[in-house]
Amino acid sequence: xxxxxxxxxxxxxxxxxxxxxxxxxxxxxxxxxxxxxxxxxxxxxxxxxxxxxxxxxxxxxxxxxxxxxxxxxxxxxxxxxxxxxxxxxxxxxxxxxxxxxxxxxxxxxxxxxxxxxxxxxxxxxxxxxxxxxxxxxxxxxxxxxxxxxxxxxxxxxxxxxxxxxxxxxxxxxxxxxxxxxxxxxxxxxxxxxxxxxxxxxxxxxxxxxxxxxxxxxxxxxxxxxxxxxxxxxxxxxxxxxxxxxxxxxxxxxxxxxxxxxxxxxxxxxxxxxxxxxxxxxxxx
Numbered sequence: 001x002x003x004x005x006x007x008x009x010x011x012x013x014x015x016x017x018x019x020x021x022x023x024x025x026x027x028x029x030x031x032x033x034x035x036x037x038x039x040x041x042x043x044x045x046x047x048x049x050x051x052x053x054x055x056x057x058x059x060x061x062x063x064x065x066x067x068x069x070x071x072x073x074x075x076x077x078x079x080x081x082x083x084x085x086x087x088x089x090x091x092x093x094x095x096x097x098x099x100x101x102x103x104x105x106x107x108x109x110x111x112x113x114x115x116x117x118x119x120x121x122x123x124x125x126x127x128x129x130x131x132x133x134x135x136x137x138x139x140x141x142x143x144x145x146x147x148x149x150x151x152x153x154x155x156x157x158x159x160x161x162x163x164x165x166x167x168x169x170x171x172x173x174x175x176x177x178x179x180x181x182x183x184x185x186x187x188x189x190x191x192x193x194x195x196x197x198x199x200x201x202x203x204x205x206x207x208x209x210x211x212x213x214x215x216x217x218x219x220x221x222x223x224x225x226x227x228x229x230x231x232x233x234x235x236x237x238x239x240x241x242x243x244x245x246x247x248x249x250x251x252x253x254x255x256x257x258x259x260x261x262x263x264x265x266x267x268x269x270x271x272x273x274x275x276x277x278x279x280x281x282x283x284x
Contacts, residue, residue, distance in 0.1 A: 004036025012054035017252035027206035040069040061255040083187035098142040099125040116213035120176035145177040155223040163233035170219040198227040236283040
């Protein structure tokens with residue numbers, strides 16, 4: 001029988017808010033209810049936004065909520081060599097190529113269709129000849145993209161399993177040639193999370209429904225890199241009474257503010273487990 005392991009993997013770009021607490025609680029309780037392991041990973045690969053003080057805040061908030069984890073905390077910033085090895089493998093197999101386009105270039109392209117995350121890369125740099133690529137790589141900032149069509153051809157039909165045991169076909173094509181390594185960071189979310197979930201032996205990825213579409217890309221990368229596939233459980237998100245999702249950008253209540261305001265942590269967690277949330281927040 002597979003040993004149960006889940007993880008909470010926040011980015012240290014700000015303080016945790018109530019939506020983060022809900023996601024951590026879902027992953028924590030799923031594992032502990034089954035005698036499994038709850039792990040903590042810090043996804044600190046964004047050099048422009050990740051801050052050490054936010055790492056400390058994450059640890060403080062989780063401990064205040066009573067959501068302890070097993071083992072050492074994994075930091076993505078300490079694992080860049082592993083990501084580079086995977087990227088080099090995909091390059092060698094002709095499944096990754098450099099891209100010199102900016103977001104503005106992509107948004108302005110008349111041929112850019114829309115996918116789950118907005119404008120899909122139209123493939124402008126996909127067919128550059130080797131000499132042009134080498135010349136531009138030496139002089140211009142660039143990211144690395146997955147060559148989606150040949151990657152799908154190589155992987156063949158794929159499935160992923162949800163928490164109810166239902167099988168779903170992986171349909172990554174709608175995302176287009178996703179970024180594997182950014183211009184300003186050594187790896188993208190898609191590649192790093194796929195490698196780390198395998199390395200930490202995560203059996204069940206418990207995360208919000210906002211990441212449901214990303215599962216299709218992750219399933220493809222697992223196949224290409226010969227990595228195991230966890231079960232995926234996408235929990236409801238928290239939102240306001242008007243249906244707006246809680247997020248840092250729209251002023252979601254920080255756990256630190258709740259603590260400073262005298263909120264009882266044990267009572268808060270007990271209420272959340274029962275589906276009750278403060279300030280009329282609710283599951284979406």
